[in-house]
Amino acid sequence: MESNIIFGSKGFTSLIKQLKEDQYSSIFILTDTNTNANCLDRFLKKTNLNNYKVLTMNAGEENKNLITCENLWNELSDLGADRNSLLINLGGGVVTDLGGFVACTFKRGIDFYNIPTTLLSMVDASVGGKTGIDLGPLKNQIGIVQEPKFILIDSKWLETLPQDEIRSGFAEMLKHGLIYEPKYWKELKFIKSTSEESLIPYIKPSIQIKSNVVSEDPKEKGLRKILNFGHTLGHAIESHFLTHTTKNKLLHGEAIAIGMVLEAYLSTQLVGLTHEEAKDIKDTFARFYPHVDFTSEEINGILELLRHDKKNKAGRINFVLLKSIGSPVIDIQVPQELFLKAFEFYKNI
């Protein structure tokens, strides 16, 4: 099922129309503690819904797990949800990933709509149908690919989103330029600030890039893998920081930003990205993202987590690398000794 993606505050009219057409037996709205406080009132005002129930999960990646799912399945069950119920996910990537998974599995699947409220979930997580949860420290190990029935992208939500969360989403926009559209990369890298006003005009083109890639390869047989640029090492870094409480947590986009710099270096060694382009990538990320120091123990922990990446096949770790900006290559294996050199390249930012 292809999703219906509607843009802007006027999209609420389409949402109301869609709800009328769909005639659900009951409507559930999933928020997390922050979107409950910051977004729910506006959502209810804009939709004029009066027959609904709100479910709320604790905010944060550490809650994107089976325990939260079990609580929500129980709540849905206790509140009388049936196969003709709807779940509306109002939140960031954690809510849309987990809510999508809860909906896809409850009574073998009920409809869900995504109303992304973070930049990251607008340009990436809510589009493309990947739902899922983490398994211990391993990111997105359990999940289902299923498109939401309706997606409403409204940048108004960004008004209450903290600046570091905006910067986190910006990393995925930069990635879209790197893997698909050099012109878009150039425009974004010269952007003056990552304030929400400066980024709003670039949201739609980013979603367009993601949608183009996904619609050509919904099941990730080939082309869709390019969206994983920066994510193989980035996910391992994110997982490592999630489980090591002595260190500040890294947001998804912050981890992916480091992953892209590391994988740019690997690209120079294995598929011909020029050193100038790799330096351009490194300098651009250094301009927007704080530097993180890794001890050798941490690097070893990260490399250990790499082995569990979902994209590994028959024990081999496959990377998406860049031949040049805008030209990715998939399924590249990386010799072990290059990882440490990649961290050296990142260190000398």
Ligand SMILES: NC(=O)c1ccc[n+]([C@@H]2O[C@H](COP(=O)([O-])OP(=O)(O)OC[C@H]3O[C@@H](n4cnc5c(N)ncnc54)[C@H](O)[C@@H]3O)[C@@H](O)[C@H]2O)c1
């Ligand atoms: N399914 C996919 O294709 C895909 C793609 C990329 C990322 N992801 C997943 O997305 C997740 C990250 O998404 P995220 O960065 O949106 O994280 P998130 O959902 O944790 O949101 C970030 C923080 O912002 C808060 N928040 C959300 N909207 C707000 C608003 N409007 N005002 C104030 N606070 C608000 C949230 O409560 C949370 O504390 C990760 O789990 C990642 O794996 C999925």
